[in-house]
Amino acid sequence: MKALLKQLAKALLGDYSIYRVLQRGAGAGPAPMPPQAAGYVIGPVQRAEIEDCPDPVMREQAFYAGEGAHAYACRDAGQIVGLCFYWYGERYRPRGFWPLQDKQAKLVQIITSPAMRGRKVAPALIAASAADMAAQGFDCLFARVWHNNHPSLRAFAAAGWRRRALVVELNPLRRARPWRLRLR
Template sequence: MTAKDCLKALLARTFSDYRVNWIYASVAGCEAAPLNDGLSLGPLAATQTQAILESSSHKFRNTLSFHKGGLAGCVLSDDKGPVCVAHFASPDQYRHNATWSIRANEVALVDIATDDRAKGKGYAPLTIRAATQAYREAGIERLIAFIWWSNKPSIRSFEKAGWVRIGLAIEVRTGKRWRSLRIPLPHRSAAAQVRAKHR
């Protein structure tokens, strides 16, 4: 049994439910690279929702639940249609203050999904970076995201987009009550985090 399996078993026996998330945040100076030919990025439009509904990817189709909930969507498309969608919550739409709170001049990236046909092409970090730049140009100071602690593909995507790890959120439920522990982490640049991982 791996250390990861042992931790899961211990948490499952101790608490009725739990959530452990890394908190990532955008940083200044991570400008988006120009999009390749055939790619475009913009707000999620009604014409694109049908193409997403026709996707073979359940997670990609499910992203429309955030759109139906009124969250702002940003979509990266190629010549065949949408390939990556991200949704953002403003402070008044944000429902995860127990996980990590956001300020009035921040937004939270609460969901990102890539269509199965487009996986492995780096579209998630491209979407994160371009959407971050658009929000910053609109006056938003910082974007945050919380990522399940063992979701390595998502962690890689945010780090490739230039975001940095700023905290750890642990939530546990005993009976019907949730308890939260939020641990801020020392700020390091994206470059420093990458160097540390390769030592």
């Protein structure tokens, strides 16, 4: 019966998505670095270095770098073990999920090497990259996280980000554009 109801709901409502939009403002102050992050080196990274990374999971992320993007790497013993990317301006505009103003950017991708998961790479990377983005003049940063992706939500919370909104998208009867509802 449950499976039948799911099929009926999908037929009527179409595909759906539920995201939490998170925010970090420049006035929020520095986020504390997790104690486990003391040995990490976090800073900007160029696309060429990502493309040369021996870890294939990290190499696959290189397309996020480039013009209109800021890329950051977390290194452990010299190896890239985590990456995050912020997009802004024209680079972000086609995505358009969340409206950005001048001096605002969206963290569009964060990834940790599978071997390093659970070692606080993500919160350290989020906190350090957000501090650098603020130093570069960005006054507000946003991220979108699937509503029940608890590891990511914990990482952002540990880095001092707060929930801004819940965005629900429904695509009933396979419309050309889904309905979008933003709940603050």
